[in-house]
Amino acid sequence: MLFLDKYRPKKLEELDIHKKLTPHLKELAETEDLPHLLFYGPSGAGKKTRILSLLREMYGPQVENLSMTQREFSFKSGGKTELTVLSSPFHIELNPSDAGVNDRKVIQEIIKEIASSAPIIVESKSTLESQFKKTNQKEKPKTNTLENTQKKRDFKVVILSEVDQLTKEAQQALRRTMEKYTRTCRIFMDCINISGIIDPLKSRCLGIRIPSPSSQEIKTVLYKTCKKEGIKLPNYFADTIIEKSEFNLRKALLILESAKMDQYPFSQNQTIQPPDWEKLIIKMAHLMIEEQSPARLLILRNSIFELLTHCIPPDLIFKKLTLELIQKVGGEMQKQVIIWAAFFEHRSKLGTKPIIHIEAFMAKFMSLYKQFLSVNFN
Amino acid sequence: MNLKKSIISIPWTEKYRPKTIDEVAHQSEVVDALKNSLKTENIPHILFYGPPGTGKTSTILAIATQLFGPKLFRSRVLELNASDERGIQVIRDKVKKFAQLSAIQKDDRYPSPAFKIIILDECDSMTQDAQNALRRIMEQYSKETRFCIICNYISKIIDPLASRCAKFRFKPIPEKIMQERLNFIAKTEGIEIEEKALEALMESSQGDLRKAITILQSTSKMISKKTTQSKPEEKKMAIEEEDTNIETEPNVKITEELIFDVSCSVPLSVVKEFIESCKASSINELVTTCQKLINSAFSIPQILLLSLKMIIEDNFLNNLQKAEICEKISEIESRLIDGADELLQLMELGVCILENYR
Ligand SMILES: Nc1ncnc2c1ncn2[C@@H]1O[C@H](COP(=O)(O)OP(=O)(O)OP(=O)(O)O)[C@@H](O)[C@H]1O
Numbered sequence: 062m063l064f065l066d067k068y069r070p071k072k073l074e075e076l077d078i079h080k081k082l083t084p085h086l087k088e089l090a091e092t093e094d095l096p097h098l099l100f101y102g103p104s105g106a107g108k109k110t111r112i113l114s115l116l117r118e119m120y121g122p123q124v125e126n127l128s129m130t131q132r133e134f135s136f137k138s139g140g141k142t143e144l145t146v147l148s149s150p151f152h153i154e155l156n157p158s159d160a161g162v163n164d165r166k167v168i169q170e171i172i173k174e175i176a177s178s179a180p181i182i183v184e185s186k187s188t189l190e191s192q193f194k195k196t197n198q199k200e201k202p203k204t205n206t207l208e209n210t211q212k213k214r215d216f217k218v219v220i221l222s223e224v225d226q227l228t229k230e231a232q233q234a235l236r237r238t239m240e241k242y243t244r245t246c247r248i249f250m251d252c253i254n255i256s257g258i259i260d261p262l263k264s265r266c267l268g269i270r271i272p273s274p275s276s277q278e279i280k281t282v283l284y285k286t287c288k289k290e291g292i293k294l295p296n297y298f299a300d301t302i303i304e305k306s307e308f309n310l311r312k313a314l315l316i317l318e319s320a321k322m323d324q325y326p327f328s329q330n331q332t333i334q335p336p337d338w339e340k341l342i343i344k345m346a347h348l349m350i351e352e353q354s355p356a357r358l359l360i361l362r363n364s365i366f367e368l369l370t371h372c373i374p375p376d377l378i379f380k381k382l383t384l385e386l387i388q389k390v391g392g393e394m395q396k397q398v399i400i401w402a403a404f405f406e407h408r409s410k411l412g413t414k415p416i417i418h419i420e421a422f423m424a425k426f427m428s429l430y431k432q433f434l435s436v437n438f439n
Numbered sequence: 440m441n442l443k444k445s446i447i448s449i450p451w452t453e454k455y456r457p458k459t460i461d462e463v464a465h466q467s468e469v470v471d472a473l474k475n476s477l478k479t480e481n482i483p484h485i486l487f488y489g490p491p492g493t494g495k496t497s498t499i500l501a502i503a504t505q506l507f508g509p510k511l512f513r514s515r516v517l518e519l520n521a522s523d524e525r526g527i528q529v530i531r532d533k534v535k536k537f538a539q540l541s542a543i544q545k546d547d548r549y550p551s552p553a554f555k556i557i558i559l560d561e562c563d564s565m566t567q568d569a570q571n572a573l574r575r576i577m578e579q580y581s582k583e584t585r586f587c588i589i590c591n592y593i594s595k596i597i598d599p600l601a602s603r604c605a606k607f608r609f610k611p612i613p614e615k616i617m618q619e620r621l622n623f624i625a626k627t628e629g630i631e632i633e634e635k636a637l638e639a640l641m642e643s644s645q646g647d648l649r650k651a652i653t654i655l656q657s658t659s660k661m662i663s664k665k666t667t668q669s670k671p672e673e674k675k676m677a678i679e680e681e682d683t684n685i686e687t688e689p690n691v692k693i694t695e696e697l698i699f700d701v702s703c704s705v706p707l708s709v710v711k712e713f714i715e716s717c718k719a720s721s722i723n724e725l726v727t728t729c730q731k732l733i734n735s736a737f738s739i740p741q742i743l744l745l746s747l748k749m750i751i752e753d754n755f756l757n758n759l760q761k762a763e764i765c766e767k768i769s770e771i772e773s774r775l776i777d778g779a780d781e782l783l784q785l786m787e788l789g790v791c792i793l794e795n796y797r
């Protein structure tokens with residue numbers, strides 16, 4: 062098991078980052094009429110871990126009794142989709158954006174169904190069963206031992222991840238559901254870009270900001286992990302990891318683990334290799350600076366394909382490439398890089414074929430850079 | 440306390456949803472018109488539009504209940520919102536079926552006029568085709584049904600549809616009225632709010648009453664814990680002392696700081712830092728600042744709003760420069776709505792500001 066999963070905190074008090082938030086969340090966990098929640102912040106800031114710890118605080122250790130099922134949902138309006146569903150007696154978690162263009166239907170039919178039904182614990186199992194045709198894995202029959210669970214609530218929780226990835230129509234479809242069925246259900250959501258969330262949704266929840274951890278906080282977590290694993294982590298190496306982590310705790314822990322496999326004990330001159338996709342982008346930036354020609358563009362196209370087939374999101378490609386190019390060019394060109402990256406990345410969000418827009422950005426850069434070179438050095 | 444416990448646990452926004460149109464705060468234009476309709480026992484087709492949390496859904500539900508009463512509600516009122524499939528065929532079928540039901544039943548305690556109300560809530564995402572179909576349906580059944588169309592942006596509703604309705608704009612709730620409502624809720628719940636805290640609450644909710652109520656509720660949880668922790672005798676003492684010295688008793692009251700904490704508002708200092716880094720006219724520094732801002736997870740749309748304010752108030756810039764930056768901010772805001780990457784967009788804004796400060 063990865064360090065990441067092995068030492069993932071389960072309780073609110075175990076969270077080592079943003080300790081300031083903990084008392085607030087504890088208060089919320091205790092109230093019976095808490096609102097819907099929207100956790101937002103960059104990736105690797107611990108949003109999901111926090112949501113799950115909050116759940117545990119609310120319902121006790123039973124929420125860890127997770128069962129994962131692959132369910133096939135057929136829509137009344139035709140068509141069907143398969144989704145992974147994680148559930149405990151108190152909550153259910155699924156990712157509607159996995160259904161792609163069908164995300165609206167998932168919310169209109171499935172989430173609404175779940176939200177409007179009585180809390181899972183009280184609900185007889187048969188109703189759920191008849192609603193959804195399961196494909197895999199039998200769930201263990203739920204025992205009706207309400208007494209054993211420490212905390213009883215009138216509502217269940219639905220966790221929706223990455224709501225900023227949902228289409229606007231799907232987000233719209235959540236609106237009234239969130240109001241009508243608050244009695245039986247609370248929705249906890251997380252997202253990275255809060256600007257991708259429509260206003261009416263933001264209006265319906267309490268936003269909870271989860272910033273990236275500070276270097277100090279990352280350090281604390283690194284040392285804690287190392288202590289449990291019996292790893293000796295020299296201070297200078299901890300600093301290197303933090304520097305490479307981009308304030309992403311997940312990334313920091315992954316780096317620690319792979320560095321340990323590379324070479325242990327750690328040494329002063331040990332380097333940390335960026336992941337392959339980053340290496341490729343660094344190389345691409347280099348190729349663009351070296352020569353500006355249609356032939357080059359053709360070579361680069363293959364790299365873009367490679368990145369996309371490895372599921373590197375287009376916006377990440379744009380960002381990394383931009384940051385690399387900025388380091389390689391001077392003031393005026395830097396501005397152009399930013400302006401056009403912002404322009405084409407936005408376009409790629411409106412279109413459906415990211416490769417076209419990434420390529421257009423590269424072509425634009427090449428032509429501007431060539432002009433710049435000929436004006437300044439010819 | 441016991442009484443409160445027995446009430447079902449629903450968030451305050453639902454608990455304090457207006458039950459009658461008289462309770463609807465601020466939207467007097469609509470309320471007056473609807474009150475009139477209670478007397479005449481007739482209503483036209485209506486269209487409500489306005490920002491979230493201003494009372495649109497509440498108003499129509501309240502008037503429908505007042506017209507028909509809870510008993511007839513289900514047979515006389517059909518609510519279709521964005522959580523319902525609303526393709527052309529579905530609308531046609533549902534409306535047809537519903538319109539054919541008889542509307543003669545009466546509840547003596549309510550006017551129960553002889554028509555049915557079809558509420559089409561959250562219409563912003565309804566396709567043009569569906570709206571066109573709706574137009575024909577509206578005509579077809581205009582005798583026995585009244586339609587109420589609700590949306591945030593009236594531009595999303597096609598003209599032929601909008602022109603068939605009496606239009607009402609729901610305005611953002613002004614501060615004074617919002618304060619009244621919040622004070623009323625606070626009083627009912629037995630909590631106290633500092634004047635400054637109310638202001639902070641206004642600032643962070645921007646005319647959205649629902650949001651303000653949610654923040655108020657969440658904040659109140661934080662103080663209620665603190666007060667119950669202190670011993671009862673102490674608390675009593677504190678309350679007696681209160682009018683003589685408010686400052687020494689921060690725990691029982693909702694303070695500005697607490698509101699800031701809970702609402703996650705962007706502090707002005709953050710925006711100042713961003714603009715300062717633009718003035719330094721180094722792209723590298725700008726990039727670092729932007730990355731830091733993104734990591735801090737502050738809401739970028741809010742940062743745009745605050746930047747706009749600061750830019751407009753900055754006398755160092757001439758009008759042309761200000762206009763240029765404002766235009767960029769508007770472009771970037773709309774790009775963000777399309778889902779564009781926040782870091783890249785923020786950096787572009789930075790470049791624009793930087794250019795104008797040179
Ligand atoms: N004018 C108002 N008077 C009293 N309470 C209001 C008013 N507007 C909003 N509220 C409060 O906010 C909650 C939400 O209001 P409502 O559902 O009517 O908003 P809406 O205009 O339909 O918003 P949306 O566009 O997001 O659907 C209500 O339950 C109530 O607590």
Ligand SMILES: [Mg+2]
Pocket residue numbers: 495496497560561
């Ligand atoms: Mg509404």
